[in-house]
Amino acid sequence: MRHLLPLWALFFSFSLWGLGPESIGEVRMLSEGLFYSVNDFSDEWITADRNNDGLPDYAMAVDERNQKTFEAIDFNYDGFMDDFYVYSADVLVRREIDQNFDEQVDLWVYLREGVYVEGYERDTSGDGRIDTFKLYGQ
Numbered sequence: 001m002r003h004l005l006p007l008w009a010l011f012f013s014f015s016l017w018g019l020g021p022e023s024i025g026e027v028r029m030l031s032e033g034l035f036y037s038v039n040d041f042s043d044e045w046i047t048a049d050r051n052n053d054g055l056p057d058y059a060m061a062v063d064e065r066n067q068k069t070f071e072a073i074d075f076n077y078d079g080f081m082d083d084f085y086v087y088s089a090d091v092l093v094r095r096e097i098d099q100n101f102d103e104q105v106d107l108w109v110y111l112r113e114g115v116y117v118e119g120y121e122r123d124t125s126g127d128g129r130i131d132t133f134k135l136y137g138q
């Protein structure tokens with residue numbers, strides 16, 4: 001039981017971070033360590049070229065313990081990543097998605113235990129500021 005406590009504390013503090021009414025109007029940038037241009041991903045990333053056009057369209061990073069930290073996908077093969085996966089200790093905690101391919105994330109989906117959607121934030125007007133959010137199960 002005592003091993004559960006710090007873990008829960010972590011989830012609790014995470015769920016409070018940036019998801020809720022206080023995030024409305026906030027400018028939310030792509031998470032640090034991630035890039036839009038597929039050319040910005042260094043050799044430290046594991047990359048793949050799924051459509052064989054010579055440009056990477058998938059990238060994955062792991063930490064020194066070999067746990068996944070990031071994944072990025074160029075869904076429409078335009079040379080800019082548009083679907084980003086952020087992991088904490090190998091568990092998916094957030095997706096950052098550029099739905100209209102303008103190199104600006106407009107949907108942030110927050111997950112609990114890697115699978116449960118805790119809520120999301122959206123920038124529907126395209127000004128880089130959050131204008132919509134939804135929280136589930138609270």
Ligand SMILES: [Ca+2]
Pocket residue numbers: 048049050051052053054055056057077
């Ligand atoms: Ca490619």
Ligand SMILES: [Ca+2]
Pocket residue numbers: 073074075076077078079080081082101
């Ligand atoms: Ca793209």
Ligand SMILES: [Ca+2]
Pocket residue numbers: 097098099100101102103104105106
């Ligand atoms: Ca966008």
